[in-house]
Amino acid sequence: MILLDAYALIAFLIGGPAAGEVRGLLRSGEAGVATANLAEALDVSARVHGLPIARATDVLDPLFETSLTAVDLDRDTARRSADVRARHYHRRSRAISLADAILIASAGPGDRIATADAALLAVAEAEGGTTIRLPSES
Numbered sequence: 488m489i490l491l492d493a494y495a496l497i498a499f500l501i502g503g504p505a506a507g508e509v510r511g512l513l514r515s516g517e518a519g520v521a522t523a524n525l526a527e528a529l530d531v532s533a534r535v536h537g538l539p540i541a542r543a544t545d546v547l548d549p550l551f552e553t554s555l556t557a558v559d560l561d562r563d564t565a566r567r568s569a570d571v572r573a574r575h576y577h578r579r580s581r582a583i584s585l586a587d588a589i590l591i592a593s594a595g596p597g598d599r600i601a602t603a604d605a606a607l608l609a610v611a612e613a614e615g616g617t618t619i620r621l622p623s624e625s
Contacts, residue, residue: 488519488556492590492602495621496520496528500543501536505603505621512601512619519556521593523586558593567592575610583610591616 489512498505499513512518520528525547532538551557560568572588575581583591587607591614594600600611603623611618 493527523589
């Protein structure tokens with residue numbers, strides 16, 4: 488599975504720099520999203536970009552029927568998430584969010600994480616994960 492972070496979903500929803508790559512990942516049929524990243528994407532899309540949550544869910548909900556898998560947070564993943572963030576978080580050099588840590592902990596063997604977030608990429612790779620670097624806004 489290719490796990491999309493909030494940035495990837497936001498880019499898809501608002502037409503950001505990674506929108507084309509994310510569309511391709513969604514078409515692959517291998518895309519997934521940790522529910523914490525889904526919540527973050529909906530929040531940021533509404534709060535920062537002015538896209539109403541109802542409109543964003545209208546766009547995303549059909550994808551959950553065809554090409555996007557929701558990865559729910561269970562207790563074991565919650566514990567792994569806390570461990571990842573506790574070991575890797577640094578306010579200046581690796582300011583990963585809790586949602587980022589959940590994404591990393593949600594990745595299973597063979598999964599890849601798609602993001603443009605340098606800190607998330609670094610921590611995912613430090614944890615032995617495979618990543619896909621998406622284009623960023625800068």
